[in-house]
Amino acid sequence: MTWIRPDPGGRPPGLIRSGVDPLGSVFAAFIALSVLALPLMTARPNRIAEGTSLMAWSALPSGHALALGGVLGLAAPLLALRVAPRLRVAAGAAALLLLCLTAGWAADHLTAPGDRYARVSPDAGWWLAFVSAGLALGDGLARLRPGPGVRIALLAAGALLTGLALGSGFWDQLSVLREYASRSDTFGREVRTHAGLALSSVAAATAIGIPAAILARPVPALRTALLAVLNVVQTIPSMALFGMLIAPLAWIGRTVPGAAGLGIAGIGAAPAFVALFAYALLPVAAATVAGLEAVPGPVRDAARGVGMTGRQCLFQVELPLARPAILTGVRIVLVQNIGLAVIAGLVGGGGLGVFVFQGISQNAGDLVLLGALPTVALAGAAAILLDAVIDASRLREQRP
Amino acid sequence: MSRIPRVLTILLLAGLGGFLTKPEAFAALFRPFAPGDTPPIYAQTPLLTLAVNHLLLVAAATLAASLLAVGFAVVATRPAGRDVLPFARAVANLGQTFPPVAVLALAVPVVGFGTVPTLIALVLYGLLPIFETALTSLSGLDPALREAARGLGLTGRQRLVQVELPLALPMIVSGIRVSAVIGLATATLGSTVAASTLGEVIVSGLLTGNTAYVLQGGLTVAALAIVVDAGFRVLQRKAARRAGFPS
Structure with a gap:
């Protein structure tokens, strides 16, 4: 009687078995x-x-x-x-x-x-x-x-090939590119608005979310309250959050001196930016807390044992160890916000959503594609790029 | 994890029930947000009808997504499915990069306007959190447990049903919870393609510049999400207790 049965899936790597996959x-x-x-x-x-x-x-x-x-x-x-x-x-x-x-x-x-x-x-x-x-x-x-470097190279090669094909005019007779041809003047601007909204909101959320999580983590009550509030924000549908912000931002733009000069107004990119920022805070803060919590206690004790101050321990030991976890949070948020920025098109915030919602209202599928395809491509590229960066930072850590 | 205290959840549920059955009673609350003398409460369709449609749509989508995702995860963690595992991870990873609006918009030319494209987008978008947690929990089980189950003479199916799934259930339920909460928010987008959900109230508010409608729709969905989240957390604790994890 054999107690350990051979595993049918376990074959030496590299060996090719004939048959159907x-x-x-x-x-x-x-x-x-x-x-x-x-x-x-x-x-x-x-x-x-x-x-x-x-x-x-x-x-x-x-x-x-x-x-x-x-x-x-x-x-x-x-x-x-x-x-x-x-x-x-x-x-x-x-x-x-x-x-x-x-x-x-x-x-x-x-x-x-x-x-x-x-x-x-x-x-x-x-x-x-x-x-x-x-x-x-x-x-x-x-x-x-493939390793992180190879994945980035493949992504670049794919982007280059697509760019060459688009530039050569090979697909110019396709319906999507006909839609592009009649909107080529606004397309570039909307792509920049879209990417700008997603990147700036994630940058702001990172700049505020990480320090907030570091400060709140040692105090359990504060940490629970912070995460609970941010959790509630996540449950508000994006369309509603964008819309709710129009009125207060219009009020700030009208009443606070200098605010209008900064572009704070009810219509335009301001409500979209604030909403995207609010959505990005929770994943960044939660990932920071989780990353810091996962630092093993003995490591922290050892850092203290060699005479590090609390600040030194944080910056030289805990944060570097938590970096992959924090980066994973940033990756999730960036990909999510590239997708959510589409909703900005509904509240006059610009971006690729403009084409999507125009297309839906005109029942023009090609126009929808003109907005949706670049969004998907941007989000996919961001995911591949950041995944490679995260893997690289993990690898660097494991090296002695 | 951070969760809302039970008293608050019950209060919220009571307030939500009151608002949905008798929205006119709350008119004064929304008055300041409605421009001019427009009605402060959305009345084209009763809010209760919209909320029920919204919940039914999300429930159907979450159920379908749960069955599919757990099924895929079970297949991917069987010995014969080992080749599929890295691919399944990659797809789950990349799938999340598809913005829900894009899924919705791309489904419209194929299946037309209304509930169907919304359902498709919700199922596709709801798959990933469940698949990921199911995969993590099923593939992360202690190998010694599997060996023990095998040593007791359990067949592959018995091991799955009597050992692996019950142990993985708390995690799977947490995946379903995340998926349902995301679905509740995403379903509002369905109203941009003419599905009957609470998003209708928000869209109407955006189109007419009536912040009162935007608030009503948004806050109702948020309250529903918080209540559903709390419900699933109770189920999750029950499943954990049954599996013998310390609660």
Whole structure:
């Protein structure tokens, strides 16, 4: 009788077992299904007209359709089998790249030369294939476990490729970029407003939340009260908090001398900034408290034992040890605020939410995308970047 | 953790119930925030109806998210699912970077306006906190416990149902609590795409510049969230006591 059964999942790393990879075959099935059974693109004669859904073979010139079929036909079986992570990454990346090319090819193919009203946009099949290929690529990368430097390099490479494709005009016939073309003058400004709102509110919350948490931590009653108040703030829906701040800020702007000169007013970025700041405080303060609490007692005793003062112990021992935890709090908040800053568009605060809410009210999906896609990209990039920084700071700590 | 004292919660619940059933009684309170002689209490739809719709929507979304997330976490922590684990972590991590408004806005072109896009956004957004806590608690169990359960001759399913899930339950409930509280706030956004929630009151206030409506909608949702949070904390303590953790 064997007491310790061999673990079916435990195989030496690096060894490739032949057979089917369950997760990979799900991706492969989704890619095949979306390209073969779902419409790839939608073409509309103008911005608000009803669209015609087109399958892959009618949306693309035959040569390009063959290329798409060939690459996906190679990549999908590779993903479905148990292959080395590198090969998995290559297959996912190839599928993703070809889908990006497909969108541009189809837009060129379906738009008559000189037609400035026609709209071509990706349909359900394209999106599903894109998400599946992206997840497959992410799965391959996750299995490789790249270090922080590699992840930042990959992010930069992805951003560079996207920037080159956008700059070259390859996707210019796509509907989203048509929306951009008619708003190119305000787009840059709204992106800057959006990023500015998210970054400045997180910076302010960090500058105030961390010292507040350090000061409140030794006093249990104060700490409980601080966290309880900030917890209640978190429960107020973002839309309402933004709206509630309009009246008091308008009042301050009118009555306090000099406040209006600082941009404090009921309309504009001020309510958005204050609301984002309020939401960011709790996670930063809570992460600081948790990080400091997690410093082992013996470490603190040792610091005292070598004659450190309370201040020295805090700055030279406790804060450096708590840094990864505090950074994790900052990461959560930054990503959250990039998303929440969309709501600023609803209260006249600007940012990418302007496009989202205009798009919703005009029932124009492409305009919604023009606001939503850059927001998602910004938030994703911030998450990858800060995760890499956190990992790097953990690694540095573990080094002797 | 910091939690609101029970007396305050009960008072809040009573105040909330009173406000939702007889909002006119509170008109004087909101009078100063309504511009000119506009009505200080939102009356297009009864607040109670909106609150019930709001709660039902969030309850349905949280239930669906809980089943999916715990299911995924169980699969990812079985020996056969080990390959899926790093990927599942990465997805859970990246999923949170999708702003709820973006999910909502992107769902509208596909499924139309109303309750359905809101439900989709709520389920997707509610998955992550539950998945993360379920994954952490299931994969963080003491291996000795698993060995002991195996030594007693329990099958894989029995180990899961009789040992692992009960031990992980307090953490899972705390994930569901976070998810429900986030969902209550996020559901207000549904009203920008014509779902019937308390967000309707806020949107109407924003559009007409009536701060009284914004306050009513916002504070009602906040009060609901605090009460729901307290309810889940009670469940969490019950689950912890049943699992034999010191309370």
